Amino acid sequence: MRAGVAPRPLVRGPALTRAVVVLGGAGALLLVALVAGIGLGSVTVAPDDVLRVLAHRLLGIGASSGVSPSTETIIVDLRLPRVLGAMVVGAGLACAGTVFQAILRNPMADPYIIGTAAGASLGATVGIVLPLLVPALAIGAGSSVLGLGAVQLLAFAGGVATVALVIGVARSGGRLPSVTLLLTGYAVSSLLAAGVALLMFASGRALAAIFSWLMGSLAAVGWLDLAIAGPIVLAVFVVLFARWRSLNLLLLGDGPAANLGLDVGREKLRLTMLATLSTSAAVAISGTIGFVGLVVPHLLRLAAGPDHRLLLPASAVLGAALLVLADLGARLAGGIPVGVVTALVGAPFFLFLLRRSRRVVSTMPA
Amino acid sequence: MTPRRPSILLTGLLLLLSACAPAPATSPLASTSAEPSASIGASPSSAPTAAAAYPLTLTDDAGREVTLDVAPARIVSLAPSNTEIVCALASCDLLVGITDFDDFPAEVIEIDKVVTMAQVDVEAVVAAEPDLVLAAGNELTPTSVIDQLAELGLPVLTLYPESLDEVYADVQLIGAAIDRTDEATGLVDEMRGRVEAVAEAVDGLDRPRTFYEVSVFEGTIYTAGEGSFLASLIETAGGEPIVGDTLSTSIEIEDLVAADPELILLGDASYDPTITAETVAARPGWDAMTAVRDGNVVVVTDDLVITRPGPRIVDGLEALARAIHPDAVSG
Numbered sequence: 133m134r135a136g137v138a139p140r141p142l143v144r145g146p147a148l149t150r151a152v153v154v155l156g157g158a159g160a161l162l163l164v165a166l167v168a169g170i171g172l173g174s175v176t177v178a179p180d181d182v183l184r185v186l187a188h189r190l191l192g193i194g195a196s197s198g199v200s201p202s203t204e205t206i207i208v209d210l211r212l213p214r215v216l217g218a219m220v221v222g223a224g225l226a227c228a229g230t231v232f233q234a235i236l237r238n239p240m241a242d243p244y245i246i247g248t249a250a251g252a253s254l255g256a257t258v259g260i261v262l263p264l265l266v267p268a269l270a271i272g273a274g275s276s277v278l279g280l281g282a283v284q285l286l287a288f289a290g291g292v293a294t295v296a297l298v299i300g301v302a303r304s305g306g307r308l309p310s311v312t313l314l315l316t317g318y319a320v321s322s323l324l325a326a327g328v329a330l331l332m333f334a335s336g337r338a339l340a341a342i343f344s345w346l347m348g349s350l351a352a353v354g355w356l357d358l359a360i361a362g363p364i365v366l367a368v369f370v371v372l373f374a375r376w377r378s379l380n381l382l383l384l385g386d387g388p389a390a391n392l393g394l395d396v397g398r399e400k401l402r403l404t405m406l407a408t409l410s411t412s413a414a415v416a417i418s419g420t421i422g423f424v425g426l427v428v429p430h431l432l433r434l435a436a437g438p439d440h441r442l443l444l445p446a447s448a449v450l451g452a453a454l455l456v457l458a459d460l461g462a463r464l465a466g467g468i469p470v471g472v473v474t475a476l477v478g479a480p481f482f483l484f485l486l487r488r489s490r491r492v493v494s495t496m497p498a
Numbered sequence: 499m500t501p502r503r504p505s506i507l508l509t510g511l512l513l514l515l516s517a518c519a520p521a522p523a524t525s526p527l528a529s530t531s532a533e534p535s536a537s538i539g540a541s542p543s544s545a546p547t548a549a550a551a552y553p554l555t556l557t558d559d560a561g562r563e564v565t566l567d568v569a570p571a572r573i574v575s576l577a578p579s580n581t582e583i584v585c586a587l588a589s590c591d592l593l594v595g596i597t598d599f600d601d602f603p604a605e606v607i608e609i610d611k612v613v614t615m616a617q618v619d620v621e622a623v624v625a626a627e628p629d630l631v632l633a634a635g636n637e638l639t640p641t642s643v644i645d646q647l648a649e650l651g652l653p654v655l656t657l658y659p660e661s662l663d664e665v666y667a668d669v670q671l672i673g674a675a676i677d678r679t680d681e682a683t684g685l686v687d688e689m690r691g692r693v694e695a696v697a698e699a700v701d702g703l704d705r706p707r708t709f710y711e712v713s714v715f716e717g718t719i720y721t722a723g724e725g726s727f728l729a730s731l732i733e734t735a736g737g738e739p740i741v742g743d744t745l746s747t748s749i750e751i752e753d754l755v756a757a758d759p760e761l762i763l764l765g766d767a768s769y770d771p772t773i774t775a776e777t778v779a780a781r782p783g784w785d786a787m788t789a790v791r792d793g794n795v796v797v798v799t800d801d802l803v804i805t806r807p808g809p810r811i812v813d814g815l816e817a818l819a820r821a822i823h824p825d826a827v828s829g
Binding site: 206467 | 614615616617618619620621622624625626627636637638640641642643645646649650723743744745746747
C-alpha cells in the first residue's frame with residue numbers, strides 16, 4: 133500500500149482491520165438482536181417461522197403455513213415495527229450523541245443536553261394532558277394530522293423549537309460558543325421541566341401515561357411512526373457522515389478548526405440542527421430513552437478511536453443493536469420502561485469499561 | 499428541588515402511583531361486601547331469549563363506533579370493573595384474558611393475565627385471539643394501547659362510567675355486545691332498587707360534611723375530585739362531600755381544615771392498617787377539624803368496591819351509607 137502517495141487514504145493497515153472488526157462486530161450484534169427481538173416475547177416464535185412469515189407477508193414468497201393468524205399479527209404488526217423502531221431510535225440517538233460530544237467537546241454531552249429532551253417532554257405532556265383539560269379536543273383525539281398522534285407531533289415540534297430557541301439565545305455575531313450553548317440549554321431545559329412538572333401534577337389519571345413517556349417506551353411504535361422517523365434519522369445520518377471532516381476538525385477546538393479553514397460557527401449550527409432533527413424524530417416515537425446516546429459513542433471511541441468516518445456508522449449500528457436488546461429485555465421483564473433497562477445494564481457495563489481502560493480520560497480530546 | 503433533576507419528583511410520583519393502586523395482597527374483600535353481590539349475577543340457566551341482530555354496531559364511552567360481526571365468544575377485559583360486569587352477566591366463561599388486579603369473582607383467578615403491573619401486554623392480548631376487548635377510559639387503559647388494538651382490527655369497547663347512571667348504561671352496553679340483554683336489564687333493575695333504598699333511607703337526614711381519604715402521600719392529600727364519581731356516591735349516601743381538585747384530586751391541608759369535615763372516612767385504611775383514627779388525630783393540624791375532635795373518624799374497609807365501577811359499586815354505596823348514617827342504614 134502506497135500510503136505516502138494517496139492523499140488522505142480512507143483507512144489503511146491496522147486501522148482498516150480495526151474498522152472491519154468494529155463494524156463487523158456491531159453488525160453481527162445487530163443481526164442477533166433482530167432475530168431475538170422478533171422471535172422472543174409473550175409468544176415465542178421459532179426463527180424459521182419468523183423468516184417464513186416475513187417472507188410471505190413482506191415479499192409474497194411462499195405460504196405462511198403452520199403459524200396462527202394471531203402469531204402472524206404479533207410478528208408483522210407488533211414486533212417488527214417495534215424492533216425496527218428500536219433500531220431507528222437507537223441509531224438516531226447514538227449518532228446525535230456522537231455529534232454533540234464532538235461539537236461541544238464535552239464527554240457529558242448526550243443527545244438531550246441542549247434542550248431537546250425538555251422541549252420534547254413538554255410537547256408530549258401537553259399532547260397527553262390537553263385533551264383532559266379541554267374535552268372538545270378528546271373527541272378529535274382519534275383523528276389526527278397525517279395519522280400521527282398529537283403527542284408525537286408535539287414532541288417532535290417541542291424538541292426542534294427548543295433547540296432553535298436555545299441557539300437563537302446562545303448565538304452571538306455568527307459564533308456559537310460551546311459554553312454559552314450548554315448553559316443556555318441548561319437554563320431553557322430547567323424552565324421547560326417546570327412546565328412538565330406542573331402539568332404532571334395536574335394530570336390525574338394521565339400521570340401514568342406521562343410517566344411512561346418520560347421513561348421511554350417502544351410499545352406503541354407502528355408502521356406509520358417508522359415511515360416518518362426512519363427516513364429522517366437515515367437522511368440525517370447520511371448528511372452527518374458526509375461531514376466527518378468537520379466533526380474531526382471540531383475535536384481540535386474552535387480556534388484550531390477555524391485556522392484549518394472551517395467556518396466553525398456555521399458548521400456547528402448546521403451539525404447541531406442535524407443532530408437535533410435526529411434526536412427529535414427518535415424521541416417523538418419512543419419518549420426520552422436515556423443512556424444510549426451517551427454511552428455508545430464513548431464505548432466506540434475506546435474501541436475504534438476518535439475518527440468520525442468509523443465512529444458515526446459504528447455508533448449507528450451499535451446504538452441500534454443495543455436498543456433492540458434493551459427493548460427485548462424490557463418486554464421480557466414484563467413491560468418495564470426501556471429507559472430503566474438501558475440505565476440498569478448500561479451504567480454498570482460502562483463503569484466496568486472505565487475501570488479497565490486506563491485510556492478512558494483521553495476518550496475525549498482535551 | 500431543581501427542575502433540571504426531575505428524577506426525585508418522578509420517583510415520588512411513581513411511588514404515589516403504586517400507592518394508589520389497590521394492593522391485591524391486602525385487598526379487603528371481606529365477606530360482608532362479597533356476600534350480597536354474589537347474588538347479583540343473573541342466573542346462569544337463563545339462556546339468551548332472542549338472538550340479537552349481528553352484525554351489531556355499538557357506540558362506547560369514548561364515542562367510538564364498534565361493529566361486532568358475531569356474538570363474542572372470546573373476551574379480553576382490561577379492567578376489573580369490566581370483568582365483574584361480564585361475570586355478573588353469567589359470561590365469566592367467555593373471558594380469555596384479564597388483569598392481575600382482578601380478584602372477583604373467585605373463578606377469574608385462573609384466567610390468563612394480559613395486564614400486569616398496570617401494563618397492557620398487547621402481544622398477549624393478540625395471542626388470546628379475542629373477538630371483543632373491554633378497555634377502561636380516562637387513561638386507565640392508555641389511549642395509545644386502545645388505538646393500537648383498534649388498528650389491529652380488534653373490536654375494542656372503552657368503558658368509562660362517571661356516575662351510577664353511567665354504570666347502568668355500561669352494564670347494558672356490555673349486555674348488548676355479548677347478547678345478554680335480559681340479564682343486563684335484570685342486573686340494572688336490581689342495582690337501581692338497592693340504590694333507591696339507600697337514597698330513601700338517608701332522605702331528610704342531616705348531611706355531614708364528609709371527607710373521604712383516598713390516600714395521603716408525602717403530605718399531599720388525595721380525596722374525591724370535584725364532580726367525580728366518588729363525590730357523587732358520597733352525596734347519594736347522604737353526605738356532603740369535601741372535594742379536591744378536579745384533575746389532581748388532591749386538596750391542600752389548609753383548605754381541608756377550612757372546609758372542616760364533620761366526618762372523615764379513611765378509604766386508604768383498606769390497604770394500610772397503620773391508618774387509624776389515632777394516627778390521623780396525631781397528624782399536625784388535623785385535630786383542628788370537627789370530625790377529629792368529636793371522634794368521627796371511621797375506617798372504611800370497602801375502598802375496593804367503592805372505587806371499582808362494576809356491579810359491586812352498589813356494595814360500595816351501601817358501605818358509604820352505613821359509615822355516614824350508621825343508624826339509618828342497616829348492613
